[in-house]
Amino acid sequence: MIPVSKAIKIINREAIVLTAERIDLQDSIGRILAEAIIADSELPPFDRSQMDGYAVMAADTIPSPATLKIAGESAAGRGWHGALKKGEAVRIMTGAPVPKGADAVQKIELTKEENGFVTIFEPTETGRFIIKKGTEIKKGKTVLEKGELLKPGNIAVPAAFGYAKVRVAKRPHVAIFSTGTEIVEISKKPKHDQIRNSNSLMLAALCRAAGAEPQIFPIVTDDIAELKSQISNSVKDADILITTGGVSVGKYDLTKLALQELGARLFFDKIALKPGKPTVFGKLKKAFVFGLPGNPVSAAVTFHLLVRLLIKKMQSASAIGLEIDFAVCLNSVKSNRERDTYLPAQLCIGTESRTGVNPLPWQGSSDFVSFAQADALIFVPMGKSVQSGDEVEIVRL
Secondary structure (H helix, E strand, O other), rough: OOOOOHHHHHHHHHHOOOEEEEHHHHOOOEEEEHHHHHEEEEEEEEEEEEOOOEOOOHHHHHOOOOOEEEEEEEOEEOOOOOEEEOEEEEEEOOEEEEEEOOOEEEHHHHEEEEEEEEEEOOOOOOOOEEEOOOOOOOOOOOEOOOOOEEOOOHHHHHOOOOOOEEEOOOOEEEEEEEEEEEEEEEOOOOOOOOOOOOOHHHHHHHHHHHEEEEEHHHHHOHHHHHHHHHHHHOOOOEEEEEEOOOOOOOOOOHHHHHHHOOOOEEEEEEEEEOOOOEEEEEEEEEEEEEEEEEHHHOOOHHHHHHHHHHHHOOOOOOOOOEEEEEEEOOOOOOOOOOOOOEEEEEEEEOOOHHHEEEEEEOOOOOOOOEEEEEEOEEEEHHHHHOOOEEEEEEEOO
């Protein structure tokens, strides 16, 4: 049994980076950049007005009120490209280029236009309401780093600099199947001693959220020949295989044996982790293999801590780990003498407006209904207890 920290080190050591592909920017949400995005121009590309109003020479507004002749109009996309002279003003719109000779903009609320002239009622100063060329971004500057996730909040950045296509990391292909004679498909009514296959759907959803492309394979019964055939078939086109169930030490726990008989190299098969102790990680041919416990909470926790890490590493993502934070634990929790514990919990407002965290009541690693309410995991190091009011480390989900 190895510590969680060592399991993470092994995954980091063994991970390989997938190749990149060039895709349309409009299809790139959720993908990891395989290139830096470089500004091909300055922003703004010209001195730009922040207001609707009049471009002027600041000195012409003193004393005020001052009446100036309107020399033209500058609108967004239709700038006025003459040279402003003393005693003149140019009508200007927000976002429009400031004409040569003007060094300030007075907002329209402090002006009155009549018969080709504008009266400026209050003086302004040099630079007022003007964003100078290149003050936001200089040409050649890196605006998004390689390894960043493309999302709705930053997709406008490559678009602004002409990246109609972008190089992104290929998504890992993940094969998923559940094992166990007691498992039936979601659409079927379970008979006595049977349960529906919730794990595969959950893991597929988690894979998509992490940036992978999952494929769910049929359920496998507790038969070594059937299991070996399914493993062999599922790894043909997969970068990662995830199985659930059959990784403990019972009579019908056959996953590790099947992998070994197929020639898989196992890096670890037991972790000092609760829930998730019997997790297996190895490699068969070109595919990495995770044998996760069959209990849904164990499968979810081990995915968040380990599988997600490999998916992100294979895409060279800059943000790989889950978000670690600290919160005030609002109830006491038990420790485990031999294993680190990750307890499902809900975040809330604690005392003195600090972040609080409430351990969820649950009945063990099969209690996926309680786990569905979790937005964090409380980390309890092996052998250490947590009392109400203690600060604890949490993992945000």
